[in-house]
Amino acid sequence: MKAIFKFFLNLLPRPLLIRLSYVVRPVLAFFMRGKRYIDPIDGRGFRSFLAYGYAKTRENVLSPSTLSLERHRLLWLFLKQETDLFTKPQKLLHFAPEQAFYKRFKKMAHLDYVTTDLNSPIADVKADICNLPFEDSSFDVILCNHVLEHIPDDTQAMKELFRVLRPGGWGVFQIPQDLNRASTFEDPSITDKEERTRIFGQYDHVRVYGRDYFDKLREAGFEVNAVDYTQTIGKEMSDTYRLAWGELIPYCKKPSA
Template sequence: MKSIFKFILNRIPRPILIRLSYIIRPLLAFILKGNKFTDPIDGKQFRSLLPYGYGKQRSNALSPSTLSLERHRLLWLYLKNETDFFDAPKKVLHFAPEQAFYKRFRKLKNLDYTTTDLNSPLADVKADICNLPFESDQFDIILCNHVLEHIPDDIKAMSELYRVLKPKGMAILQIPQDLSREHTFEDNNITDKQERAKIFGQYDHVRVYGKDYFDKLRGIGFQVDPVDYTKKLTPDQVETYCLAKGEIIPVCYK
């Protein structure tokens, strides 16, 4: 199964994958039904989750019901347990909206919810993250998860995120991060897709962020709280929800 999913991820464009998933998802959820793992987003249980990864594949990573990955389930738990996201009136800007969240966030009556992306069929506004068509100080919350690693000028993108966030607003800017690296690594001379996938984790990533990611954000003006939310959960919860122990949620404030 891992080889099949690896082939699909590397050969089929993401917008097409999104459309196909609506057909395949119910069948996968039925086949894998069980009681070993739980997706906290919808509460459904499975005997196993699906493998996922463009390079090295991770076992029990992709939920067959919501199509959430480890980072999505972790973020859901953080928003639900540690914030007023689901209750208080908020104006939200969501970049590259994930299927695990899109319909659920859209239905929340407390949210004024806008999605944006250059290519996603789920985007309300087609926009370049480095040149956003929004006035300054517009949004209470910005969700921008696993986007910045695709952007050549990430400093410009961070500056735009800071600009459109309201004072005292919150931005959650998750990225794939190698915490064993002190410094972010980039090399545009590596052009082979397989080699880029091996080094950067995905062929269309332009960097591997290190610990200095938080300093980059602070340099823009953000106050940064690197939250390891798995520390607030029990080991059983981390295993049951199929989370990545030690994964950091970069919670940023203006």
């Protein structure tokens, strides 16, 4: 099964993968049901999760029901327990909307929910993150997760996130991050897909972010809190939910005017 998943991950275009997953997901969830692990997004239990990964396969991380990964489940718990996103009327901009969240956010009547991406078949607005078609201070909340590592000019993208967020608004901008690395590494001359996968972890990534990622966000104007929410959840429940222990959530706020 691992070999089959890796084949689809590496060879099929992302939009097609998204469409196919709607068919495969119910079958996987039925045959893998159990009590050992829990997906906190839908509350369903499984005897194990699926393996996932490009350059390096991670075992037991992909939920059979929501197709969420460690970062999605961690973010869901943080948003639900530590923010007012689930209760307060507000306008939400969601980049590259993840299937685990998309329909759930869309059903929340109190949210004015806008999705955007260049390629996703489920995004409302097709847009370049470096040149967004939104007015200044348009959104109360922005979710932009595992997007910036794909963007050559991430500094301009961060400026655009800051521009369209209202003063006092907040966002979460997750990225794959190597916390053992002090400085972000990027090299525009690396264009070969196999070489990018080897160096950056995925064929369409253009950098590896280090601990200085939070400083880059601050330079764009954000107030940044790097939240280790797994410490709040605890090791036992982090394992039950299959979270990545020690992963940091970049919780960003735009200073009030």
